[in-house]
Amino acid sequence: MNLFKKLTICASLVAVLLPTVSSADKLDDVIKKGELNCGVVLDFPPMGYFDKDNKPLGFDVDYCNDLAKALGVKSNVLNLTWSDRIPSLVSGKTDVVIGSTSDTLERAKSVGFTYPYFIFKFQVFSKNKIASFDDLKGLKVGAALGTTYETEYLAYAKKHGWGKDNYTAFKSENDAFLGLFQGKIDAIITTNTNIATKLQTKEFKDFSAGPFVPNYDDVVGLIAKRSEVSWINYLNLFLIHQIRDGNMNKHYNTHFGADAPADLIQALRDNK
Amino acid sequence: MDYQFHWNTVFQKMPEMLEGAFVTLHVSILSMLIGIVIAVFLAIVKMNQIKPFSYISSVWIEISRNTPALFQIYMAYFGLGAFGIHLSPYVAVLSALIFVNAGYLAETFRGGFQSIPKTQYSASKSLGMTNFQSYWYIILPQMFRRIYHPMTNQFVWSILMSSLGILVGMSELSGETQRLQSLSFRTLEFFMVAAVMYYIITKFVLISASLISRRLFKGEI
Numbered sequence: 477m478n479l480f481k482k483l484t485i486c487a488s489l490v491a492v493l494l495p496t497v498s499s500a501d502k503l504d505d506v507i508k509k510g511e512l513n514c515g516v517v518l519d520f521p522p523m524g525y526f527d528k529d530n531k532p533l534g535f536d537v538d539y540c541n542d543l544a545k546a547l548g549v550k551s552n553v554l555n556l557t558w559s560d561r562i563p564s565l566v567s568g569k570t571d572v573v574i575g576s577t578s579d580t581l582e583r584a585k586s587v588g589f590t591y592p593y594f595i596f597k598f599q600v601f602s603k604n605k606i607a608s609f610d611d612l613k614g615l616k617v618g619a620a621l622g623t624t625y626e627t628e629y630l631a632y633a634k635k636h637g638w639g640k641d642n643y644t645a646f647k648s649e650n651d652a653f654l655g656l657f658q659g660k661i662d663a664i665i666t667t668n669t670n671i672a673t674k675l676q677t678k679e680f681k682d683f684s685a686g687p688f689v690p691n692y693d694d695v696v697g698l699i700a701k702r703s704e705v706s707w708i709n710y711l712n713l714f715l716i717h718q719i720r721d722g723n724m725n726k727h728y729n730t731h732f733g734a735d736a737p738a739d740l741i742q743a744l745r746d747n748k
Numbered sequence: 749m750d751y752q753f754h755w756n757t758v759f760q761k762m763p764e765m766l767e768g769a770f771v772t773l774h775v776s777i778l779s780m781l782i783g784i785v786i787a788v789f790l791a792i793v794k795m796n797q798i799k800p801f802s803y804i805s806s807v808w809i810e811i812s813r814n815t816p817a818l819f820q821i822y823m824a825y826f827g828l829g830a831f832g833i834h835l836s837p838y839v840a841v842l843s844a845l846i847f848v849n850a851g852y853l854a855e856t857f858r859g860g861f862q863s864i865p866k867t868q869y870s871a872s873k874s875l876g877m878t879n880f881q882s883y884w885y886i887i888l889p890q891m892f893r894r895i896y897h898p899m900t901n902q903f904v905w906s907i908l909m910s911s912l913g914i915l916v917g918m919s920e921l922s923g924e925t926q927r928l929q930s931l932s933f934r935t936l937e938f939f940m941v942a943a944v945m946y947y948i949i950t951k952f953v954l955i956s957a958s959l960i961s962r963r964l965f966k967g968e969i
Contacts, residue, residue: 559926562933566751585754586933621917622930644837645917645927651826658829 502700502707506571511550514540515570518555519650521673522731523576523594536574538727539593539698543572543714557648559622562587565701572700572711576667578624579697588702590711591747593718595740596694598625600686601656601671602663609687610636618644618661620652625665628689653680665689669732695748719744757934758941765938768924769945773953775842775913775920776906783849783906784899790854792883795861805854812851817909820844825916837918845906852902860895861887893965900957904950911946921945 506512516524516536524534532553544551554570561577564570565587576596579589600606606615613636619626626645633643644661646652649670656664657679663686674680698711718724719741728736758765790808793801812820824847825840835843864887872882892899911922919927921942929938 559930559935562929562935566936580931582931583933585757618917621914621923621926626927627931640919645919645923647915647917651917654826655829658826658834659832660829660834 502571502704503710506547506549506707509549511552512540512544512547512572513552513554513570514543515554515556515561515564515573515575516540517558517561517575517649518553519557519648520576520667520670522669535594535727535731536576538723538730539574539718542718542723543574543711546714546717558620561699565699571707572698574698576696577699578694580624584702586702587699588704588708589697589699590708591715592695592697592744593715594696595743596667596669596696598628598665598689598692598694599668599671600663600665600689601674601683602686603656603659603683604662605684606663606686609690611687612663613638614642615662616642616644616660617663617665618646618652618655619665620649621645621647624694625667625689628692629665632689656683667694672732715744751936753937754932754934755937757932758937761928761938764924764928765921765941765945768919768921769949771838771918771924772907772910772920772922772946773949775838775845775918776903776910779842779845779849779906779910780903782846783853783902786846786850787853787857788888790850791857791861794854795858808847809851809854812848813855817844817848818912818915820847821912821915837913837916840916841910841913841918841920845910848909849902849906852905853899856895856898856902857891860891863894864890896957896961896965900954903953903957907950907953908946921949 500508516532516534518524518526518532518534518537520534522534524532524536527533532555537553540553541551554564556564556570556573556575558575561573561575565573574593576594577583577587577589579592583589600609600612602615606612609632617629617633619629630640630643633639644655646655649666652664652666653674655661668685668688671685675683675685698715700708700711724741724744725736728734789801790805792798794805794809796802821841821844824835824844825837828835828840868886868890869882872886877885910920913920914922914926917923925938925942929935
């Protein structure tokens, strides 16, 4: 048998065997690899941000570390923008994204969602106090590109005939706050948690939190590749344990300075 | 690859993507037209050492050619914003593109001017033409004929660079694509369609440019 034939046989053997070898799922992969690549949006305090030593910190980062600890692997936190979240999963750069992802049915056609792990309210933030959401009519409003509050505002604006002309999208959460600070826009829409953090900084202490976006709770989950069902099962159990073992409340306390509200915990337990 | 394509999600949003494509075409054409006018001025003052304009022209050309377009767009939007000058995303991107186009084209034009024999200037002067007349009737038509192709390259560049408008939230083709993909997370499909649309836009511009050149220059180029 000449060398070429041997090689061909080897190649075909490998081709036959490979699919069975690679059928190990994400959960196995992560454990074998010994490392969890966890995507977090790090310009979204207090869920994810950099401390003054440029180290990632926040509620989501704590969840990453807890998850890695549960799996017995090393935690590797990767910084993402809102719009990097899905590409990072598809390209395999991240194993899971803990990045406050709103669990819309439209998105669930593309990625796999876990149970909810947090619930936000969307709120208006501005220099001059704004009393009701309808007062935004005619004001220049901004939000971060590709977020659910952008979608919610645009839908509301469309319904009330305000049009898109007064709306400005920003590449990131930080840029939206910068735009507001510079006076490019009159108000931004973001989450209540982010506003609470920003109010404590000296740049924004004179600004005020306004009305909530009407009739909307932003329920967010972890996301992973849609096909990794057993991995998502594991993540779901992990989230249940975070509440049951008191980790959720502990991290809430660290980052929000109070115990997690009972209705938040109950809503998460009920998966709604 | 275990990825399933959902193309119909993209096709449902086609009108919005086309709207974005229109803005892209719009901003690049406008930036090109204004850029050409400024570039002619910059090239002429730099060549003839007309002070103080030649200093302005040198600085303009140096900065625009040696700093990234991304930086210029950011400066036009957030940089000027720090001084209380608030441009809309559209105006910020448009002015940044004009700035770069003018800088690059000025150097192209200068090369074009210098390739025209000095005798052409002298001949027009001897016919009693003013400076303006000799440029308008004799020099510029010949110059544009020579630099026509580098100029179309610059045009393609501005179409592609207008995608940086996404940085400041402009709803051109990239910005619109970004927004739409965030609703459904069908990132790959949306960006592939956007790439095809960019290809069509640039091809459209290149083909129209060559048609126009045939008509203007009667095939002598």
